[in-house]
Amino acid sequence: MRLQVHGERHKVSLETADDGEAASRARDLYELVVANGWTTGRRSFEAKLLNHARSLGKCATVKEIAEAYLRGGSGSIGTREEIVDNLYSLVSSVKGCEHPDYNRDKDAHARWKELVGGTALGSISEEEFQCWRLKAERGEVFSSKTGKPLALATIDKKLRLYRSIFGKKSLPAFKQLALPDDIPGISLPFFDPQPLGFVECVSSEFLMGKAVDLLFPDRLELLKVVLLCLCVGLRRGEVDRLTWRAFNFDERTIKLAPETLRRLKWRSSAGVLPLSQEINDFFKGLMGDHGKDGFVIRTPRGRNVANRKLDTLADRKGSNKYRANSVFEKVMSWLGQQGVNCRNRIHYLRKAFGWDICVQEGIYAASKALRHSNVLTTEHSYMAKKVEVIASYSKVRLPRIEASGGVAIHENGERSHADEGNIVQFELPADAPKRR
Structure with missing residues (x-):
């Protein structure tokens, strides 16, 4: 109208x-x-x-919520698609629907998606979510691909992704939908509230030395990846889409923005990152005759100049979305040979970068360098352990209290009772600053 x-x-x-x-x-x-x-x-x-x-009970369906989130939710399109896939999988698991594998039976998967998509979110009760959580705790929630029970860490990840749909930044996308007043399952507790943390496999200095000795000059593209992740803290997707236009060699910086990366994971991912003199000179020498639109990481297949056709790669899922995936696979193999035995070896380099900054400058400096929107993200996933800081005033000598009788022994050897009616007084050292 x-x-x-x-x-x-x-x-x-x-x-x-x-x-x-x-x-x-x-x-x-x-x-x-x-x-x-x-x-x-x-x-x-x-x-x-x-x-x-x-x-009238006309609550928004899973399909309507998914479509609205894909249109206006927060995060990159790849992240939003992962979150939407998790929504379908979670609702299917809570309602007890069998989840057929897409690669094995596409028709059955399409029927399953239509069935789950037509489920109204308001028709799922909080009790159903709680029962699903209890089953997961007993090992009775299984993977649709392997048939094995899902680990509790995977259950926590599903709950986190489900919560992120209804986050503050994404709620405007649902203004035309009738969401339930109390969204079911949003307040379920996690199984493992302990931080994931960072476990150091090998030192950053060791990796740097090995990379320079073994990768230069024959495997130059691998060396570029290691340096950009370990010394600048870039993500794999950022390294994949980084163009020479991002470098400002005069100011020794890298500018991460849509015009230099084509896409950003989050809005907070944008920024201007400082480079050390050695890293700046190294990449300045490598640029040579490459145009501004040329990708920093070159691939054997020749897709080395940014264009619109390559932008569609970022919409894919898994490792296929990376233009330089063949280079990344070689980097992961090389890191495994050096003792980096974690699951995501390239991301390990970024975590090592953040941990080194934290040790030197503190967690807030690390959070800023990693371009996290919240310092809690840095603490949860990038810190090796909580560092206990104790205030110490070495110039002040407190009196020593004997266990029996409450007798205070001063530096000059005098004794006094440290009871409620007798306040112990002592003098500061001669070199202590005096109050004006």
């Missing part, structure tokens, strides 16, 4: 196919806009429609 009031004309959906109901809603909208103006009136009308939908 098109409505013109106060000299403004807008197109508004009445969310009904019934002529009589549409006329009634159009009248309500007109009255609200006349009385309150377009902005307030339209918000009041939309809120009224949502309340009406809830009263």
